[in-house]
Structure formats: C-alpha cells, structure tokens
Amino acid sequence: MVHQVFIYVAHRDGQAADSALELLSAARILSPDGPVTAIVTGWGEVLDRVCQEMASRCPEVWKLAHQDLAYPNAEAVRKCLVEVLPSEAVLLLAHDTLGMDLGPGLSVKLNSSFVSDVVAMTAPRDGALTLVREEYGGQVSTHVSCDISGGAVLSIRSGAFPALEDGAPGEVQDRSSEIGDLACGRRFLEIVEAEAGDVDITKEEILVSAGRGIEDEDNIEIAEELAKALGGVVSCSRPIVDAKWLEKARQVGTSGKTVKPKIYLALGISGSFQHLGGLKGNPFIVAVNKNSKAPIFQVADVGVVDDLLEFVPLLTERINSQR
Numbered sequence: 001m002v003h004q005v006f007i008y009v010a011h012r013d014g015q016a017a018d019s020a021l022e023l024l025s026a027a028r029i030l031s032p033d034g035p036v037t038a039i040v041t042g043w044g045e046v047l048d049r050v051c052q053e054m055a056s057r058c059p060e061v062w063k064l065a066h067q068d069l070a071y072p073n074a075e076a077v078r079k080c081l082v083e084v085l086p087s088e089a090v091l092l093l094a095h096d097t098l099g100m101d102l103g104p105g106l107s108v109k110l111n112s113s114f115v116s117d118v119v120a121m122t123a124p125r126d127g128a129l130t131l132v133r134e135e136y137g138g139q140v141s142t143h144v145s146c147d148i149s150g151g152a153v154l155s156i157r158s159g160a161f162p163a164l165e166d167g168a169p170g171e172v173q174d175r176s177s178e179i180g181d182l183a184c185g186r187r188f189l190e191i192v193e194a195e196a197g198d199v200d201i202t203k204e205e206i207l208v209s210a211g212r213g214i215e216d217e218d219n220i221e222i223a224e225e226l227a228k229a230l231g232g233v234v235s236c237s238r239p240i241v242d243a244k245w246l247e248k249a250r251q252v253g254t255s256g257k258t259v260k261p262k263i264y265l266a267l268g269i270s271g272s273f274q275h276l277g278g279l280k281g282n283p284f285i286v287a288v289n290k291n292s293k294a295p296i297f298q299v300a301d302v303g304v305v306d307d308l309l310e311f312v313p314l315l316t317e318r319i320n321s322q323r
C-alpha cells in the first residue's frame, strides 16, 4: 500500500527552517516515486513566503492559514493537523523543540504509530519501516520496526539526512477552510530574543568550540589562543554556558545558535545530537577528545585522541611558529 507522505515545515521570519529540506530527503526514502506534501501552518504574508519557498522544491504544498497559528503553538498546530490529515498519513517532522512538543500528542489523536529522534530509515516493506535511533548519547544504535499501515508520526533528528537539493517544483493549495476550532488552553505570549553578544558566531568561518572537557574556566584561554592563531572565534557547548564561563550567544546547538563555519574544532565535546544539531553546512570538523569512543569521532574529519589541555597549547604554538 502506498502511503501519503507529509512533512511539517517549521519556519521563522518568513523562511523555512533548514530541517524542511532534510525532511524532504527522508520522505523520499519512504516514497521514492510517490508525491510528498509539505504542510505549512501560520498566518499572513510570512506564511505565503514560506509556502512559495517550499513550492520551489516540493510537488505539493498545503497552506493552512489561521490567526491562532501565527505563533508555533503545538496545541493549536495539533488541532489543525488532526482536521486536515487523512487517516493512514505518514507525517515527518523535525525533532526540535516544536516537533518534540507536537509529535506525541498528534500521534495519539491520529491513533497512529510514533517514533522519535530518527537518524536513519529503510524503505517500507510489508507495511513496516525499519528506523534507527541512537541511545546513551550516541553510544548505541537501536533498530525499530514501525507498522505504518495505520499511519505514523516520525520525528527526524536535525542533520541526520542531507538537505534535498533537487526537488521538483509544485503548487500551493490553500486548505485553510478545513481548519476547525483551534481554541487552546495554552496561549503563546511572545518570543524573547537571546542576547546579541559581542561576536556573531553564525557568521564566522572558523570556530574553536570548547566543551565540558576543558574542565575549568581558566582553561577557556587555551581555546581563545587557538582561535586567535587560526583567525577564528571561540564558541562552546551548553555546559560551558550553564557554568557561566561563556555567554549564551556563544552556544552552538539546538537550544543555542545554528552555525555554518568552514572549519569547526570541537575541544572536549562529546558530540550530543543537541550540539551537532546546531552545526550546518558540512564543515571540516576536527575533534580533540581523550575518549576514543566519543560520538563526535563519528562525524569528525580529523580525530585526535588526546588530553586537550596538553595537545591544544602545542598545536597553537606550532601554528604560531609556522606563520
């Protein structure tokens, strides 16, 4: 049986999230020849812009406009999707803050299967999909068989699938008249922007990122010296911000900034999916970690198994001496 495959497109400021093209790529595995429909919810001119953007890469785009969908309130989005999705639909959404909020409740309301944080999948056979998830911080992979005969909601990890570059263009269908009552118990108040910070790590080509393995606030200087030698700036993982060793504006990850450097040095960073979710654009990754089994080595182009407190100052010295 051919299932109708949908992706839910998150967006901000009139631009689809990077995850949208990754979802399209995952959807192609599920439906190599069949149509894939992108669903975009929202309100006003920004919604139209996102719909047009998606229609340049996707054969069918459903526009769902309603004032209560102006902000991504998962409760309202869930009510809307329950109205418009056909039974047995397979819906892919990003495993981000909104996706984690939306997916479980939606699958319950649709009475469909739910698998979260998917990193790989194989084409469906006999009504079932094999999906791969990672557990214990990426130390093990688990393979899950998912019956999609009654529909499914799958949340897809950021960066796990390549962005689809060659999608055929399509058309926008306005399905807003199908939206029912969206009255919610929870009301979205406002978006509070993070502090700007003194540097904008999203615009830098070389990032030297410090993780918990740097061990002490005073050792941040080791990362700063290397960044200076390379002409880059220092970024970090979340524990460094939590410890107040660096400001929030320097944090890379799903709850920090999305960065697109050319070169990314990960010093004492284990490689959690929340951290790697903020790393886009396929940078050249150099990882220094004293644990050879750290998941960061699965994505690194160059891996150095060593104590960063010893290795990094030597590297900086060598770079400076060769200038």
Ligand SMILES: Cc1cc2nc3c(=O)[nH]c(=O)nc-3n(C[C@H](O)[C@H](O)[C@H](O)COP(=O)(O)OP(=O)(O)OC[C@H]3O[C@@H](n4cnc5c(N)ncnc54)[C@H](O)[C@@H]3O)c2cc1C
Pocket: 210, 211, 212, 213, 214, 215, 236, 237, 238, 239, 240, 251, 252, 253, 254, 255, 256, 257, 267, 268, 269, 270, 271, 272, 274, 275, 278, 288, 289, 290, 291, 294, 306, 307, 308, 309
């Ligand atoms: C909802 C949510 C959102 C999150 N958002 C983010 C986010 O945006 N960004 C983010 O980074 N995290 C985020 N996290 C946290 C994330 O799950 C991880 O806990 C975090 O990324 C781990 O940071 P780390 O790699 O620096 O530390 P750890 O996981 O503790 O890893 C430290 C690494 O350093 C190595 N090490 C230790 N000492 C040395 C040494 N001397 N030399 C070399 N290597 C050494 C260790 O082997 C280890 O691999 C989020 C978590 C949640 C639940």
